[in-house]
Amino acid sequence: MTDSPDILRRLAALPVANVGDAMDRLNVCQSVLRTMCPGLTLAGPAYTVRTRPGDNLYIHKALAELQPGQILVVSGGGDIDRALIGELVAGRAVAKGCAGIVIDGAVRDVAVLQALGVPVFARAITPAGPYKDGPGELDVPIAVADVVVKPGDYVLGDDDGVVVVPRERAETVVERAEDKQRQEDAKRTEIAAQLGLEAFPTGA
Numbered sequence: 001m002t003d004s005p006d007i008l009r010r011l012a013a014l015p016v017a018n019v020g021d022a023m024d025r026l027n028v029c030q031s032v033l034r035t036m037c038p039g040l041t042l043a044g045p046a047y048t049v050r051t052r053p054g055d056n057l058y059i060h061k062a063l064a065e066l067q068p069g070q071i072l073v074v075s076g077g078g079d080i081d082r083a084l085i086g087e088l089v090a091g092r093a094v095a096k097g098c099a100g101i102v103i104d105g106a107v108r109d110v111a112v113l114q115a116l117g118v119p120v121f122a123r124a125i126t127p128a129g130p131y132k133d134g135p136g137e138l139d140v141p142i143a144v145a146d147v148v149v150k151p152g153d154y155v156l157g158d159d160d161g162v163v164v165v166p167r168e169r170a171e172t173v174v175e176r177a178e179d180k181q182r183q184e185d186a187k188r189t190e191i192a193a194q195l196g197l198e199a200f201p202t203g204a
Ligand SMILES: O=C([O-])CC(=O)C(=O)O
Pocket: 056, 083, 084, 085, 086, 087, 088, 089, 090, 108, 109, 129, 130
């Protein structure tokens, strides 16, 4: 699948909430999927993995396939009793140029994930480790916190949560989201004046 760096750059510049609004407020992952690394944003095309809950053999297999800029997106069935990744898997993914990790399950070693500076989103943290027996699947459509993710779909995350932009709709979605952002910018300027501020806070 050809990459669209311009669309990705434009999507990445927008708040995740506005991109969700631009998809009729659908395609937003359930709020159980939270950032493990506050302040870091995530944006890129998905490399998808489906694993047996509590088992990360196929995540290790995925490390060999990951391309720079991709987001490692894992459906672990939402199980939160075993961590599917920690510092070692995350470090290896970063070494392959991975731009972020989304786990529909749990993670561990969270202090080091933050120190690595890689955006990681997951349902939970637990010290309990994963089994490594399989089965699993690579590069297939998956479900992540109630949203379908196809290989190559754009995945975006910030402190509010995660949205998935289907690749085939990305152009329309980014235009709608930019339009919404412009409308909101006008409102922010108006509110800043009411607050006696030179500019509306950015949260950055
Ligand atoms: O043991 C594992 O596969 C998960 C883990 O803690 C790590 O990646 O550091």
